[in-house]
Amino acid sequence: MLSASRVWKENKLRIAPWLFLAPGIAMFSLYILLPVFQSISISLFDWDGLGEKKFIGLANYAELLHDDAFFTSLKNNVAWLVLYLLAIPAGLFVALFLNQTTRGIRIYKSMFFFPLVISQVVVGLIFSWFYDPHFGLLNTILGGVGLPTIAVLADERFVTYGVIVAGLWPQIAYCMILYLTGLNAVNSEQIEAARLDNAHGWRMLWFIILPQLKPATFIAIVVTVIGALRSFDLISVMTGGGPWGASRVLAYYMYEQAFSEYGFRMGYGAAIAVVLFAIMLVYISAFLFKMYREEKGR
Amino acid sequence: MFNAVKLGLRLTSALAVVAALAMPATGKELVINSDSSFPAIKAAFEQAIAGFEAENPDINVTFNVFDNEAYKSAIRNFLSADAPDIATWFAGNRMLPYVDAKLFAPIDDVWAANNMSDTLKSAESSVTFYDKKWAIPYTYYQWGVYYRKDIFAKLGIAVPTNWEEFKQAGETLKANNIVPMAIGTKFPWTAAGVFDYLNLRTNGYDFHMALTRGEIPWTDARVRKTMAHWQELLDANFFLENHAANSWQEALPPLVNGKAGMYLMGNFIVEPLREAGLTDETLGFFQFPVIDPAIPTAEDAPANTIHLAAKATNVEEAKKFLAYFARADVQSAMNEKMSQLPVNSKSTVANDPFLQAGFKMLSNTDGGLAQFFDRDAPAEMAKAGMEGFQEFMVKPDRLDAILDRLETVRQRVYK
Numbered sequence: 001m002l003s004a005s006r007v008w009k010e011n012k013l014r015i016a017p018w019l020f021l022a023p024g025i026a027m028f029s030l031y032i033l034l035p036v037f038q039s040i041s042i043s044l045f046d047w048d049g050l051g052e053k054k055f056i057g058l059a060n061y062a063e064l065l066h067d068d069a070f071f072t073s074l075k076n077n078v079a080w081l082v083l084y085l086l087a088i089p090a091g092l093f094v095a096l097f098l099n100q101t102t103r104g105i106r107i108y109k110s111m112f113f114f115p116l117v118i119s120q121v122v123v124g125l126i127f128s129w130f131y132d133p134h135f136g137l138l139n140t141i142l143g144g145v146g147l148p149t150i151a152v153l154a155d156e157r158f159v160t161y162g163v164i165v166a167g168l169w170p171q172i173a174y175c176m177i178l179y180l181t182g183l184n185a186v187n188s189e190q191i192e193a194a195r196l197d198n199a200h201g202w203r204m205l206w207f208i209i210l211p212q213l214k215p216a217t218f219i220a221i222v223v224t225v226i227g228a229l230r231s232f233d234l235i236s237v238m239t240g241g242g243p244w245g246a247s248r249v250l251a252y253y254m255y256e257q258a259f260s261e262y263g264f265r266m267g268y269g270a271a272i273a274v275v276l277f278a279i280m281l282v283y284i285s286a287f288l289f290k291m292y293r294e295e296k297g298r
Numbered sequence: 299m300f301n302a303v304k305l306g307l308r309l310t311s312a313l314a315v316v317a318a319l320a321m322p323a324t325g326k327e328l329v330i331n332s333d334s335s336f337p338a339i340k341a342a343f344e345q346a347i348a349g350f351e352a353e354n355p356d357i358n359v360t361f362n363v364f365d366n367e368a369y370k371s372a373i374r375n376f377l378s379a380d381a382p383d384i385a386t387w388f389a390g391n392r393m394l395p396y397v398d399a400k401l402f403a404p405i406d407d408v409w410a411a412n413n414m415s416d417t418l419k420s421a422e423s424s425v426t427f428y429d430k431k432w433a434i435p436y437t438y439y440q441w442g443v444y445y446r447k448d449i450f451a452k453l454g455i456a457v458p459t460n461w462e463e464f465k466q467a468g469e470t471l472k473a474n475n476i477v478p479m480a481i482g483t484k485f486p487w488t489a490a491g492v493f494d495y496l497n498l499r500t501n502g503y504d505f506h507m508a509l510t511r512g513e514i515p516w517t518d519a520r521v522r523k524t525m526a527h528w529q530e531l532l533d534a535n536f537f538l539e540n541h542a543a544n545s546w547q548e549a550l551p552p553l554v555n556g557k558a559g560m561y562l563m564g565n566f567i568v569e570p571l572r573e574a575g576l577t578d579e580t581l582g583f584f585q586f587p588v589i590d591p592a593i594p595t596a597e598d599a600p601a602n603t604i605h606l607a608a609k610a611t612n613v614e615e616a617k618k619f620l621a622y623f624a625r626a627d628v629q630s631a632m633n634e635k636m637s638q639l640p641v642n643s644k645s646t647v648a649n650d651p652f653l654q655a656g657f658k659m660l661s662n663t664d665g666g667l668a669q670f671f672d673r674d675a676p677a678e679m680a681k682a683g684m685e686g687f688q689e690f691m692v693k694p695d696r697l698d699a700i701l702d703r704l705e706t707v708r709q710r711v712y713k
Contacts, residue, residue, distance in 0.1 A: 049374060050399035063710075068703070133540040134551075154484070154543035154692070242484060243542040244689035261370045262672070262681035264395075 036277065043270035050264075060271035069245050070272065073253040076160045077229065077279075080249060083164045084171060084228035088220045091175025092213075096205075098176070099183045109180070116173040124237030127166035128153065153239050156246035163247055167234050171227055175220045182216030183209075222287065229280055250276040325356040328615040329382040330604075332361065333369035338569075342635035349631075350622050357615050377401040381609035383616040389424035389435055389601040390669030391510070391676055396605075397427050403608040404430040408620050417642045418624060420660075421601045424669055433603035434624045435641045437633050439565040440656030441491060441598035441670075446559050447582035449476065457584045461499075461527070464587040468536050471559040478536045480558035482549030486688035490671035490680070491562055493687050494598050497524040499589035503596035503666035510674035512712030516704040525690065525697055527589060532694050542692055550574065562586065564600070568652050569637060583655045596665030600673055601641060682707040 008015065043060055047053040064070045098109050115123060130137050133151035142149055152162040186209060194208045210217075232251045235241060241248040241256060248256070250272055256262075258269025330347070334340045340363055347359050362382065364372055373385060378401060387393055387402075396402045409415060409431045415422060421435035450457070450467075453474055458464040468478035483489045497506050501520045508514050509521065531537070538549055538558060547570065552558035554574045561567060571581055588595065604623055610616050622628060629640035634648040639657055647657045660667065672680035686700040 048395060048399075050378065050395060050401065131543075133543050151540035151543040154540050240485065242486065242685075242688065243692065244486075244685045256681075259371060261367075262677040264374070264677065 039270045039273050039277070042266055043268075043274050045267045047266045048264045049258075049266045056267070060268050063268065064271060064275065069248065069253060070250075072245060073248045073250045073272075074275075076247065077249045077276075079160055080164055080167075080228040080231050081225065083161070084167065084224055084231075085221070087168050087171035087175050087224050088217065090168070090172045091177075091220065092179050094172060094176045095179035095183060099180060112176055113173055115170040116177070118170075120170070120233040121237050123166055123170055124234045127162070127169075127234075128238050131162055153247075154243050156243055159239055159243065159247040163231075163234050163238050166238065167227075167231060171224060174223060174227075178216045178220050178223075179213060182213045186212050225283060229276070229283075250279075325358065326612060326615050327358050327360065328384070328612050328619060329360045330362065330384045330386075330619070331364065331369075331373070331376060331382040332386040333364050333366040334386065335363055335366045335369075339636050342632040345635060346623065346628055346632050349628065350619060353622070354615075354618065357618070359619075377607055377609070381607040381611075383607060383610040383612045384619060385605050385607055387433070387603055387605055388669070388673050389421060389433065389438075389603050390673035392669070392673040393425075393432060393603070393605070394427060394676070397432050401608050402432050403606045403610070403613075404432055405434070405606050405617065405620060406431050408434070408606075408617050408624075412621050412624060414624055417626065417644055419643065420667065421641050424601055424667070425603060433605045434620050435601040435603045436623050436629055437636060437638045438599050438601035438641055438667075439638045440660055441495070441562070441564050441586075442656070442659065443584050443586055444553075444561045444563060444567055444571070445582050445584065446553065446556065446576075446580060448580045449556060449559055450582070457582075458587045459585075460587050460591070461589045465530065465534060467559075468531075468534055472535065476556070477538050477552060477558040478534075478560060479531075480538045480549045480553045480561045481541045482538075482544035482546045483541045483688045483691060484543060484545045484548075486684040487670075487672055488546050488563075489687035489691055490684045491564075491598065492528065492691075493524070493683070494668060494671050495562065495586045496527050496589070497521075498596045498598075498665070498668065499586065499593065500524045500527055502593040503668065506596070506668060507666075507674065510671065510679070512676075512679065512708055516701045516708055521701065522697075525701075528690070529694055529697075532691065537691065542688060564598075565638065565652055565656055578651050583652050585659050594665035595663055597660060597663050597667055598670050599639075599660055599667040600670045676711055678711045679704075679707060 044055060044057060045053040046056045046059070094112055098105065098112060129135075131139075131152040133139055133149055133154070138152065139149040150158060152158045190208055190212070191204070194204055199208060230251055231249055232255065235247055235249060235252045236255075239247045241252050245253075254269045254272040254276065257265045257272060263269065332343060334343045343361065343363075347361055351357065351359055369386075373387065373396075376382065377385065377396065378399075381401075387396070393402065409418075414431075414434075418435060421438065422431075425431055425433040425435055445457075449455075449471075453470055455467045455470050456463070458467045471478045481488055481492070494506070497509070500523055501509075505514070505520060509516075509518075514521070538544075538552060541549065546563065546567075549558075549561075550567075550570060551574075553561050554571065554576060568581070585595070585597075604620065606613070606616050606620060624642060626640070626642045626644035629642045630645040630647075633640040633645070637648065637650065637653065639647060639653060639660070647653050668674055671683060675683060682704055686704050690697060690700055
């Protein structure tokens with residue numbers, strides 16, 4: 001007869017890791033994996049969240065293909081993804097600029113850090129006022145130099161870029177913090193050595209500093225891409241997806257279709273979420289693959 | 299997002315439990331969920347509930363107030379998961395999803411026992427579906443044109459009663475560097491108000507209702523006629539510039555400081571305008587002018603309602619409350635506090651020039667009372683419509699594309 005304690009003793013090394021992993025696996029399955037599969041299954045139904053679910057196969061996805069609003073959102077998502085990455089070089093240069101020891105440098109650092117501390121809602125409000133066509137600073141300046149005023153948030157050509165600029169403000173601060181910490185860890189002996197070899201300026205940055213900042217760059221790319229793909233709060237605060245849906249991104253469109261005052265098309269919303277998930281999956285797989293390769297290489 | 303909504307629901311139900319525990323458990327209970335987060339409306343509800351408790355000392359009322367935007371998604375959860383006895387909502391098709399999902403209960407017995415088909419007649423059709431009554435309407439308000447009386451007097455403009463006079467009034471205002479109409483379409487329901495009136499005046503109530511019920515294609519020539527009238531106003535630069543950047547509140551200052559002359563809005567505009575300094579001498583109200591004299595005038599007059607939840611636990615008490623809420627004296631007192639109009643025909647209207655004007659206008663309306671675009675049309679159609687109207691106001695040359703899009707949505711929504 002196998003007693004429990006004997007099983008434990010003989011398989012301790014095999015069981016213990018799973019015991020430690022169990023809480024994490026349980027939470028991850030319950031809150032991440034299960035909802036993913038739930039969303040995929042809901043996306044095959046026509047459901048208003050209240051009444052009967054009606055199975056309609058891939059009809060939601062077929063409808064997406066003919067939905068201009070969906071493609072506008074997709075296009076805006078791409079714009080977010082590309083332009084948001086500007087936060088990384090911008091953050092790097094602010095960090096390089098602030099990485100010096102002058103009197104009061106801590107005050108400057110905290111001022112650059114400020115937009116990350118305040119809520120995204122406040123950032124959105126500040127920029128809404130900045131862009132306001134009647135009293136906003138932007139148009140006061142434009143008017144001052146004799147240029148025509150632009151209602152950034154009411155113009156379908158500019159609105160997405162206007163919101164992205166607002167999003168870049170805190171995102172640059174985020175990247176700056178990552179690089180500032182990274183710069184602290186830069187090996188001063190290597191810099192000395194490079195100096196002796198007559199490296200300075202761009203060559204010093206490109207060949208000596210940047211390679212040492214690789215971990216910081218990696219994290220900066222990760223958080224920036226994720227931040228761009230899940231952009232939602234600024235759009236909600238600043239434009240509500242408008243004018244006429246010109247500033248929507250997939251996450252916002254999904255919310256509108258599934259949960260907003262005039263939405264409640266759960267199936268269609270879920271289909272949008274699945275598309276967004278697929279896009280993220282490409283990126284996440286690349287990320288995991290890279291991690292795996294590096295771990296293995298060690 | 300789903301998780302956030304669920305968490306919110308759990309928090310609200312947790313709060314409700316705490317509230318329930320805090321109550322002494324004497325006699326009967328009644329739970330009311332309401333979106334009355336605006337101070338005046340909350341006060342009116344509290345006053346009415348206090349009156350009900352005084353008349354029924356054995357009933358203990360629990361009154362849960364939600365933020366009025368959050369309520370619109372919360373109601374879906376609490377009606378199916380953790381139902382109150384009574385919930386506030388809106389008249390018209392807006393209640394249909396809950397009627398169809400069997401989350402509201404019919405209350406024909408309450409209507410019959412209290413002769414409501416007589417007292418609440420004006421709103422009866424907006425709470426009747428499948429030949430049953432689903433709500434008690436307790437308040438409504440008029441829409442119309444609010445204008446600067448003093449500016450009109452100074453420039454010698456008479457209150458316009460027809461389309462030509464209306465456009466002429468706009469020309470005179472423009473000649474004096476005043477924008478004819480202020481509007482903010484950042485939240486595009488305001489543009490739907492313009493559409494409602496142009497369509498009601500161009501094609502009449504029955505057509506407007508058939509259109510919002512999905513029986514008429516958006517590409518119909520009669521819709522185009524409405525849009526052509528709108529186009530006339532756009533061509534004449536009738537509206538505030540950059541309106542898509544501003545909410546309706548942000549479009550109030552131009553009216554207050556005399557840079558705009560008129561504002562098409564519901565009667566709730568009066569309170570903020572008074573707070574901003576306009577008085578009964580400087581602010582006036584007129585009925586939206588007639589476009590086609592052959593068509594009887596119809597108005598937008600949205601009504602708010604209370605409903606019996608299908609999963610209510612205290613049905614008897616709830617029905618008592620519904621009957622109480624329909625009473626003339628209760629509606630008079632509540633609406634005086636809210637600055638709105640009582641639905642009960644035996645109620646008295648508060649002594650306020652705008653309420654009196656609205657009451658007079660609506661009492662003489664032969665065409666019919668619409669509930670507003672986003673309550674008459676189902677949610678998805680309303681959303682697409684309002685966005686389309688907003689786009690049309692900025693890019694009128696896209697009219698064909700917009701109407702085609704709305705037609706596509708119509709064919710999907712009403713099938």
